Amino acid sequence: MDADLVALSEAVGAACLQRRLLLATAESCTGGWVAQVITHTAGSSAWFERGFVTYSNEAKIEMLGVRPETLQQFGAVSPETAAEMVAGALTNSKALIALAITGIAGPTGGSPGKPVGTVSFAWCRAGETAETDTAVFAGDREAIRRQAVVHALRGLLRLVGAA
Numbered sequence: 001m002d003a004d005l006v007a008l009s010e011a012v013g014a015a016c017l018q019r020r021l022l023l024a025t026a027e028s029c030t031g032g033w034v035a036q037v038i039t040h041t042a043g044s045s046a047w048f049e050r051g052f053v054t055y056s057n058e059a060k061i062e063m064l065g066v067r068p069e070t071l072q073q074f075g076a077v078s079p080e081t082a083a084e085m086v087a088g089a090l091t092n093s094k095a096l097i098a099l100a101i102t103g104i105a106g107p108t109g110g111s112p113g114k115p116v117g118t119v120s121f122a123w124c125r126a127g128e129t130a131e132t133d134t135a136v137f138a139g140d141r142e143a144i145r146r147q148a149v150v151h152a153l154r155g156l157l158r159l160v161g162a163a
Contacts, residue, residue, distance in 0.1 A: 009037045016047035025099055026054060029103040029105045030105075032051055033146075034099065038051075090124060099152050101149075103120060103144070105117075118134065131159060
């Protein structure tokens with residue numbers, strides 16, 4: 001496991017434990033990589049509640065309650081979809097904080113408006129409005145996915161006030 005990812009996961013864990021927060025994740029393009037990084041951390045069962053891997057639009061709809069209209073109007077890779085994914089992760093878990101990631105890792109699938117490397121994120125505390133962000137990362141599929149994991153974990157640290 002990459003030392004930077006380990007350090008981020010440990011920092012997230014410490015922040016969640018200190019604030020008594022359970023975490024849930026909703027991932028698409030990262031395919032559960034955030035959950036894998038977190039569960040690599042010893043003791044994560046005390047602060048990680050569950051992860052959803054919702055790679056297809058159908059999974060986003062069925063498992064997280066993303067509205068088909070949102071997917072049709074904004075696309076799977078959008079702040080709107082990420083916000084609905086993070087809300088669904090909170091609704092369908094006991095977590096008090098969640099993150100969501102949806103993007104285009106490549107090497108194909110991009111468009112002029114959403115090139116390969118475009119990734120949308122959402123972070124949310126239960127009962128609050130989601131914070132969203134969209135970034136465009138460079139590199140191959142693996143590099144894009146890793147950068148998305150790092151960005152997601154850093155955003156989570158900001159949300160809990162640990163960064």
